[in-house]
Amino acid sequence: MNAPTAHQHLSPAVVQRTVPAELIAALQARFGTNCSTAQVIREQHGRDESAFTHVPPPAAVVFAESTQDVSDAVALAARYQVPVIPFGVGSSLEGHLLAVQGGISLDVSRMNQVLHIHAEDLTVTVQPGVTRKQLNEELKSTGLFFPIDPGADASIGGMSATRASGTNAVRYGTMRENVLALEVVTASGEVIRTGTRAKKSAAGYDLTRLFVGSEGTLGVMTEITLRIYPLPEAVSAAICSFPSIEAAVHTTIATIQMGVPIARVELIDGNTIRMVNQYAKLGLAETPMLLMEFHGSPAGVKEQAETVQEIAAEHGGQSFEWATTPEERTRLWTARHNAYFAAIQSKPGCRAISTDTCVPISKLADCLLDSIVEADATGLPYFLVGHVGDGNFHFGYLIDPNNADECATAEDLNHKLVHRALRLGGTCTGEHGIGLHKMDFLRAETGEGAVDMMRTIKRALDPHNIMNPGKIFA
Amino acid sequence: MNAPTAHQHLSPAVVQRTVPAELIAALQARFGTNCSTAQVIREQHGRDESAFTHVPPPAAVVFAESTQDVSDAVALAARYQVPVIPFGVGSSLEGHLLAVQGGISLDVSRMNQVLHIHAEDLTVTVQPGVTRKQLNEELKSTGLFFPIDPGADASIGGMSATRASGTNAVRYGTMRENVLALEVVTASGEVIRTGTRAKKSAAGYDLTRLFVGSEGTLGVMTEITLRIYPLPEAVSAAICSFPSIEAAVHTTIATIQMGVPIARVELIDGNTIRMVNQYAKLGLAETPMLLMEFHGSPAGVKEQAETVQEIAAEHGGQSFEWATTPEERTRLWTARHNAYFAAIQSKPGCRAISTDTCVPISKLADCLLDSIVEADATGLPYFLVGHVGDGNFHFGYLIDPNNADECATAEDLNHKLVHRALRLGGTCTGEHGIGLHKMDFLRAETGEGAVDMMRTIKRALDPHNIMNPGKIFA
Numbered sequence: 001m002n003a004p005t006a007h008q009h010l011s012p013a014v015v016q017r018t019v020p021a022e023l024i025a026a027l028q029a030r031f032g033t034n035c036s037t038a039q040v041i042r043e044q045h046g047r048d049e050s051a052f053t054h055v056p057p058p059a060a061v062v063f064a065e066s067t068q069d070v071s072d073a074v075a076l077a078a079r080y081q082v083p084v085i086p087f088g089v090g091s092s093l094e095g096h097l098l099a100v101q102g103g104i105s106l107d108v109s110r111m112n113q114v115l116h117i118h119a120e121d122l123t124v125t126v127q128p129g130v131t132r133k134q135l136n137e138e139l140k141s142t143g144l145f146f147p148i149d150p151g152a153d154a155s156i157g158g159m160s161a162t163r164a165s166g167t168n169a170v171r172y173g174t175m176r177e178n179v180l181a182l183e184v185v186t187a188s189g190e191v192i193r194t195g196t197r198a199k200k201s202a203a204g205y206d207l208t209r210l211f212v213g214s215e216g217t218l219g220v221m222t223e224i225t226l227r228i229y230p231l232p233e234a235v236s237a238a239i240c241s242f243p244s245i246e247a248a249v250h251t252t253i254a255t256i257q258m259g260v261p262i263a264r265v266e267l268i269d270g271n272t273i274r275m276v277n278q279y280a281k282l283g284l285a286e287t288p289m290l291l292m293e294f295h296g297s298p299a300g301v302k303e304q305a306e307t308v309q310e311i312a313a314e315h316g317g318q319s320f321e322w323a324t325t326p327e328e329r330t331r332l333w334t335a336r337h338n339a340y341f342a343a344i345q346s347k348p349g350c351r352a353i354s355t356d357t358c359v360p361i362s363k364l365a366d367c368l369l370d371s372i373v374e375a376d377a378t379g380l381p382y383f384l385v386g387h388v389g390d391g392n393f394h395f396g397y398l399i400d401p402n403n404a405d406e407c408a409t410a411e412d413l414n415h416k417l418v419h420r421a422l423r424l425g426g427t428c429t430g431e432h433g434i435g436l437h438k439m440d441f442l443r444a445e446t447g448e449g450a451v452d453m454m455r456t457i458k459r460a461l462d463p464h465n466i467m468n469p470g471k472i473f474a
Numbered sequence: 475m476n477a478p479t480a481h482q483h484l485s486p487a488v489v490q491r492t493v494p495a496e497l498i499a500a501l502q503a504r505f506g507t508n509c510s511t512a513q514v515i516r517e518q519h520g521r522d523e524s525a526f527t528h529v530p531p532p533a534a535v536v537f538a539e540s541t542q543d544v545s546d547a548v549a550l551a552a553r554y555q556v557p558v559i560p561f562g563v564g565s566s567l568e569g570h571l572l573a574v575q576g577g578i579s580l581d582v583s584r585m586n587q588v589l590h591i592h593a594e595d596l597t598v599t600v601q602p603g604v605t606r607k608q609l610n611e612e613l614k615s616t617g618l619f620f621p622i623d624p625g626a627d628a629s630i631g632g633m634s635a636t637r638a639s640g641t642n643a644v645r646y647g648t649m650r651e652n653v654l655a656l657e658v659v660t661a662s663g664e665v666i667r668t669g670t671r672a673k674k675s676a677a678g679y680d681l682t683r684l685f686v687g688s689e690g691t692l693g694v695m696t697e698i699t700l701r702i703y704p705l706p707e708a709v710s711a712a713i714c715s716f717p718s719i720e721a722a723v724h725t726t727i728a729t730i731q732m733g734v735p736i737a738r739v740e741l742i743d744g745n746t747i748r749m750v751n752q753y754a755k756l757g758l759a760e761t762p763m764l765l766m767e768f769h770g771s772p773a774g775v776k777e778q779a780e781t782v783q784e785i786a787a788e789h790g791g792q793s794f795e796w797a798t799t800p801e802e803r804t805r806l807w808t809a810r811h812n813a814y815f816a817a818i819q820s821k822p823g824c825r826a827i828s829t830d831t832c833v834p835i836s837k838l839a840d841c842l843l844d845s846i847v848e849a850d851a852t853g854l855p856y857f858l859v860g861h862v863g864d865g866n867f868h869f870g871y872l873i874d875p876n877n878a879d880e881c882a883t884a885e886d887l888n889h890k891l892v893h894r895a896l897r898l899g900g901t902c903t904g905e906h907g908i909g910l911h912k913m914d915f916l917r918a919e920t921g922e923g924a925v926d927m928m929r930t931i932k933r934a935l936d937p938h939n940i941m942n943p944g945k946i947f948a
Contacts, residue, residue, distance in 0.1 A: 120731060120836035163676040174674050176683070177651055192923035198832040199864045200648050201901040202637040202687055204908055204916050204946050205928045209650070209683035213676055230733035257594060259704035261735075300774050358672040362594035390673045427675040434678055442678050449666035453935065454679045460934035461927065472678050 075189030088155030094435025128157025163213030170389030183223035232295035279342030343383035357421035358430030392430035549663025562629030568909025602631025637687030644863030657697035706769035753816030831895035832904030866904035
């Protein structure tokens, strides 16, 4: 047997469904210039930040400006049983935006209004195209903030659809915990509401949480009500180097187990620090490092920091460096923020294939160490960063997308890593979603029964399979 | 038109479906003495803590001792399309356990094993019949605890099924936030798993959260994995009297808005304090009172307490009383623990009809004050307690179940209260569930579209409508 081509690994199965000219005409009649069939616009909407290629772009792109626009576009698509792919800013890492069954892209980026800030209730209601940075900019004057921070400046719609999280999740939770209610356009074009602004509710099925993480396969979110938080009175950041990954991870485990309400605790391995040093001339020790942040009252932050410093010292942590001003904090976090770019630049022309396993924290060291040994043995370069407080970490295997061997190696490493994580009681995806490429992993993780139940729900709520088909399950 | 009878208000519509003798015989063959048709056992399983009456008991009770037992019982019931009503300890307040369409009760109270304590990961896996007090007893030696505390010593299965919460939810969340994963027997008797022990996951639809709060209508939970927490290093409790409900509520609002991580903040109104004073000879000031608890490090608890004491003082709070030892804390909380019993005893032979609205916290004072005026105008006695940090509170209207006028008055007050809460952006139920009696409220709250979606999911996952039929929606 010949070596697989890169094409095989990065090209998902494509089943083009017909998009009748009649539908395009109807969309153009309804949306005018807000419905585009220009090649460049379609291509822009037919890809995302994943490494997948060779999928033809959607047949048209509709730019929605209101819930009514979304409803009308979906109702028209439903009439012709044509796929609809909701599009925010295009930062998916799992191919969510690729038109693997053809259809139209429904771009909600112009629905970018912060609709209501209820500062007194710590809630905010936004349209799906609002990005997280925009939201925090608009919240600035209120003394409140929205903590969920995936790397990209993603849209709140996309973050909700993929159940995103990021570095603050260890303290503030993920989109699962922070989306309170939704307005949704269903697969038939109907507009429904899935909750209220009340902090808790026992009123019927939790439709909000069913939509959060459904990756656009059940409907389109048109309004999202989020929990927001008071900006902490004091913030303190620290970096600390460790003699080994194990020492850094055990420091994290002990911190969590003691109930220290640490806001962020990120791991970078020595190899990634080396890349960052080259990229940004930082001169950091090229050993595993934890980056931490503490939120609270001045006394509370001091107490947390002292506790963690003691724990770190017990595990050989050294050259603790502290920062309390925003500028100093930014400097300390430079390594983390630059890890991806530094890695990409270390191998010109490469793409990063990102893993996303998450394991119970007691298994984190085992899972990481075995996977590092495995990756090192292949010689494939990679970066490694982790939201270690949650047991979630990302290898970014740096592949030449035209090199079939490298693609196969990355694929193989990811496969072994995921199955290791599953054996340890973990999940194949902590925050990126299933998308196109983790369907087999999902079945291995939850079993056929749970996937069948998901499919049954999908069929019931989207009988013509028009909402982002071909994602999560085949 | 004549005045409605009490019977009309408290007796839900009953649609008896046939339970074939063949099924009973098959259950008896499979379960032996663990399948009972004794009148007293059936009657015990045909009621709960709600005020509903006049529903015939289930035709039989099966005592399940394992997942296999549950699976076999459901599969047999499915074959004959006979309703199955999961039963924990019978503490539902909303009629969840009543056999309004006949069928069998599936008692899981003997499935009461704590299966795995993963102290290092802060998770525990239990069978559904484990009660919350039993769980905390078994966790004692680990230095960890499970914080969710509805009044009753409910089963974890029942708490999960109703999305329960209680006094600690303001800090630790509800069952929604604290159930990590489930093993579930579906309506066909199949056993599935809905998640892993990983702290977060983006792997497909959130089946865990779909089942949490589904009130037994989608399947039977047979294993439940929960988040647990380190016992706080320091705990401090306080009570404080206020000149008005408004002052107590505004103290709470300011506390939450400042981000004080208060663990409990409960309101009791002056009228209820009067009942408690009579019942337990406490001699407390008969004005609105907040009961608070602070968890954290010694310094952190001190800091929280000082902040709240300042806020309370600004709102006229007085006679602050503090407790740090467990015994003193118990004494301070006596009023809260005795509120229900004191109220019930204040009117011999009465039953309490409990409301459960929850509103955004900024609307809490409005919602409470108007509802108090309304209740006082009727002369019907009531108690009033509130998980005010979450915007959730309970009136307990004390009715003579044989007095149609009182039933009608309570019904009318509840109706007005719920619609007031909905107008203020709240929910009809913070923690008790919809059950039998809030179906109209659910439709008013979420709209027909969302209820239709719930019904579509129910039909897809339980096509013969055997899982606890007649609850949540008709």
